[in-house]
Amino acid sequence: MPRQQAPEVSIKSGRLRGAWKGGRKGKASTAVFKHVPYAAPPVGELRWRPPAPVESWSGVRSATKDGPTAMQRATLIEVFMEELMNGQGWHPARSRALQELFKRAPMPKESEDCLHLTVRTPKPDAQAKLPVMVWIHGGDHQDGSGTEPFYASNALPQAGVVTVLINYRLGLMGYFAHPELAAESEHGVSGNYGTLDQIAALEWVRDNIASFGGDPDNVTIFGESAGGESVMHLMTSPLARGLFHRAIPQSPANSGQMIHLRRPFLNYDSAEDTSVAFAAALGITGAGQVARLRERSATELYALVKAAPRLADHFPCIDGHVLPESPLAAFAHGRQAPVPFLIGSNADEGSILLRALGAPMVEYRHQPQPEGAVQPEIAVAFGDDLGRLSDLYPGFATGQRDAQIDFLGDHMFGARAYWYAKHHAAAGHPTWLYHFSRTPASPKQTAGAYHAAELPFVHGSNVPILPMTDDDKVLGATMREHWTAFAKSGAPSKSAAVAWPAFNPASPEWMHFNHTVQAEPVTRTAQYEILNARTARLVEAMNSIGVAV
Numbered sequence: 001m002p003r004q005q006a007p008e009v010s011i012k013s014g015r016l017r018g019a020w021k022g023g024r025k026g027k028a029s030t031a032v033f034k035h036v037p038y039a040a041p042p043v044g045e046l047r048w049r050p051p052a053p054v055e056s057w058s059g060v061r062s063a064t065k066d067g068p069t070a071m072q073r074a075t076l077i078e079v080f081m082e083e084l085m086n087g088q089g090w091h092p093a094r095s096r097a098l099q100e101l102f103k104r105a106p107m108p109k110e111s112e113d114c115l116h117l118t119v120r121t122p123k124p125d126a127q128a129k130l131p132v133m134v135w136i137h138g139g140d141h142q143d144g145s146g147t148e149p150f151y152a153s154n155a156l157p158q159a160g161v162v163t164v165l166i167n168y169r170l171g172l173m174g175y176f177a178h179p180e181l182a183a184e185s186e187h188g189v190s191g192n193y194g195t196l197d198q199i200a201a202l203e204w205v206r207d208n209i210a211s212f213g214g215d216p217d218n219v220t221i222f223g224e225s226a227g228g229e230s231v232m233h234l235m236t237s238p239l240a241r242g243l244f245h246r247a248i249p250q251s252p253a254n255s256g257q258m259i260h261l262r263r264p265f266l267n268y269d270s271a272e273d274t275s276v277a278f279a280a281a282l283g284i285t286g287a288g289q290v291a292r293l294r295e296r297s298a299t300e301l302y303a304l305v306k307a308a309p310r311l312a313d314h315f316p317c318i319d320g321h322v323l324p325e326s327p328l329a330a331f332a333h334g335r336q337a338p339v340p341f342l343i344g345s346n347a348d349e350g351s352i353l354l355r356a357l358g359a360p361m362v363e364y365r366h367q368p369q370p371e372g373a374v375q376p377e378i379a380v381a382f383g384d385d386l387g388r389l390s391d392l393y394p395g396f397a398t399g400q401r402d403a404q405i406d407f408l409g410d411h412m413f414g415a416r417a418y419w420y421a422k423h424h425a426a427a428g429h430p431t432w433l434y435h436f437s438r439t440p441a442s443p444k445q446t447a448g449a450y451h452a453a454e455l456p457f458v459h460g461s462n463v464p465i466l467p468m469t470d471d472d473k474v475l476g477a478t479m480r481e482h483w484t485a486f487a488k489s490g491a492p493s494k495s496a497a498v499a500w501p502a503f504n505p506a507s508p509e510w511m512h513f514n515h516t517v518q519a520e521p522v523t524r525t526a527q528y529e530i531l532n533a534r535t536a537r538l539v540e541a542m543n544s545i546g547v548a549v
Contacts, residue, residue, distance in 0.1 A: 042193070050200075089442025132161065228252030234247075251451060410524065415532050475515060
């Protein structure tokens with residue numbers, strides 16, 4: 001049988017040659033194009049500036065190998081992976097061996113030159129007009145990449161969609177805000193470069209995806225954790241309007257949704273104050289700070305990032321331009337993108353995050369946590385509701401770990417998903433809510449349905465350290481059927497065994513994904529309502545001081 005010719009496509013900046021992947025056991029091949037630049041390398045004078053257009057090339061560019069990841073903080077990821085392995089219920093010796101293997105494994109190359117993406121398509125034909133799904137990876141806006149093993153699968157393309165997996169600037173390189181950078185900007189703002197990268201990637205999709213068989217008029221953005229939060233930012237930003245047509249945030253976190261460019265809020269300094277303090281820690285003060293920072297190598301800057309976590313808290317911020325307001329406020333007032341919306345969270349989001357975050361409320365993760373009591377900041381935050389909160393989370397008031405885990409998961413993820421679903425549906429937009437509760441197979445497991453547990457099911461990826469049972473594979477196929485049907489039509493699958501009802505705030509239901517899949521009433525409304533009562537107070541407080549910067 002003759003060898004299949006490598007797939008080639010022409011896009012605005014030049015011609016690409018990819019590779020066919022898969023095709024075994026009766027499955028069709030997928031054309032994969034890796035390390036495709038969507039913007040110019042943000043290095044030198046382009047560091048901490050909005051993404052610039054990519055330069056064209058002559059000839060055929062090879063697109064068969066992954067490019068480097070964005071610069072990483074990595075400290076939280078290491079703790080996350082330790083907790084993930086410890087929570088599977090394995091023999092301690094196996095957990096230790098895998099943790100050691102993870103520490104010694106060669107890490108992907110990091111670089112400031114990271115603005116590239118991967119396209120996977122079942123039919124690289126400009127006439128195909130297939131739905132497009134653009135994946136935004138998670139990692140606390142500090143870590144991760146679109147090339148991680150959790151996403152390296154052709155299962156979604158083989159269901160009839162084109163997938164695009166993007167890298168974007170993270171942490172210090174992606175969200176550093178500084179008064180001197182604002183002075184350089186025609187809009188008078190700084191920071192949010194990582195979000196602008198995501199918007200640039202969507203513009204690239206609009207302009208080029210037809211060459212890969214994708215339909216630029218049918219684009220779904222989806223992402224998990226910080227990637228899910230990024231979906232919320234794109235739904236809030238006026239700069240992203242019209243670049244996507246459906247949205248799937250999975251476990252959208254809220255670590256940076258209330259940071260403001262020029263004023264403190266909650267326990268956060270302003271984004272500019274954080275960046276000025278970072279420069280001062282390097283001995284850079286007075287005039288010309290940004291110019292001197294641009295002269296420093298990324299390696300030198302990231303040495304401080306890893307040594308001083310609080311100084312390194314560079315997150316998306318409310319700047320009055322890219323993000324005119326918090327997504328929580330935008331949804332409360334009906335100012336979000338009016339697109340079909342599928343959102344949800346996992347049953348045990350906090351199980352492997354509590355140690356990494358250090359506190360059950362992420363905004364107080366740098367504050368001391370007392371033994372046998374609730375953090376003072378939490379008591380103040382909930383005031384008269386603290387007693388009821390303690391009833392809903394038995395043991396929370398005395399600092400019991402299980403109660404803190406449950407609270408963390410609900411506060412940071414479950415209640416947020418419920419808030420967004422409730423307000424989006426109330427505004428008259430098609431909305432679906434899910435709840436994922438599949439747990440590791442071992443009876444000794446303690447992780448539960450942990451944060452990010454749904455990723456291999458959605459992407460159909462094979463992660464060797466997290467093997468799937470036959471039941472798991474069936475569950476994954478069902479979830480992908482719903483996700484891809486949503487991308488194709490704007491509604492979950494109608495052919496699945498169980499119908500998924502649209503979310504109705506008057507009688508809230510979610511689709512519960514476990515080894516049995518069923519629609520059922522939301523079982524945690526009492527917890528979500530009390531947590532979201534505080535969210536409403538925060539939104540009101542932001543409104544009272546204005547939604548600018």
